[in-house]
Amino acid sequence: MAVVDYDYLAKVIESLTHGETDEVALMATLACELHHSDDRFDWTGFYRVVEPNLLKIGPYQGGHGCLVIPFDKGVCGAAAKTQTTQLVDDVEAFSGHIACSSTTKSEIVLPVFDKNKKLIGVLDIDSNQSAAFNKNDQHALEAILKSVFEA
Numbered sequence: 001m002a003v004v005d006y007d008y009l010a011k012v013i014e015s016l017t018h019g020e021t022d023e024v025a026l027m028a029t030l031a032c033e034l035h036h037s038d039d040r041f042d043w044t045g046f047y048r049v050v051e052p053n054l055l056k057i058g059p060y061q062g063g064h065g066c067l068v069i070p071f072d073k074g075v076c077g078a079a080a081k082t083q084t085t086q087l088v089d090d091v092e093a094f095s096g097h098i099a100c101s102s103t104t105k106s107e108i109v110l111p112v113f114d115k116n117k118k119l120i121g122v123l124d125i126d127s128n129q130s131a132a133f134n135k136n137d138q139h140a141l142e143a144i145l146k147s148v149f150e151a
């Protein structure tokens with residue numbers, strides 16, 4: 001049973017990404033390390049801001065991910081539009097949720113900023129378990145994203 005140790009994971013990610021500035025390379029590395037760190041994480045990936053109010057899929061791990069998400073759609077769109085973390089215990093109860101997979105029950109989506117505080121995308125983690133994510137996940141993931149993309 002894999003349960004994430006965020007302190008250890010942050011050190012692994014720092015050692016793997018130290019000195020790298022390419023956003024796709026960083027996203028691919030984080031998607032891989034995060035996805036394999038915890039059994040709750042059934043889909044782990046990034047959506048990138050490709051033009052104003054439009055997200056397009058980036059590096060991810062897991063089953064199929066929808067390719068394009070406008071800011072006014074889904075949990076990813078809400079995270080991008082409000083630039084705030086969306087912690088969703090029950091995706092069925094989230095109006096406008098986009099079901100890329102029929103097995104997803106809960107989700108956490110975090111905005112990703114570059115060193116100029118510009119929104120470059122969102123990190124989306126889906127779980128087949130209900131209410132899988134908590135405030136500890138939110139704070140730890142926000143800290144990892146800040147250390148990697150805003151450094």
Ligand code: SME
Nearest residue numbers: 065074075076097098100
């Ligand atoms: N469920 C997301 C869409 C992306 S899939 O989960 C990979 C949403 O509602 O925005």
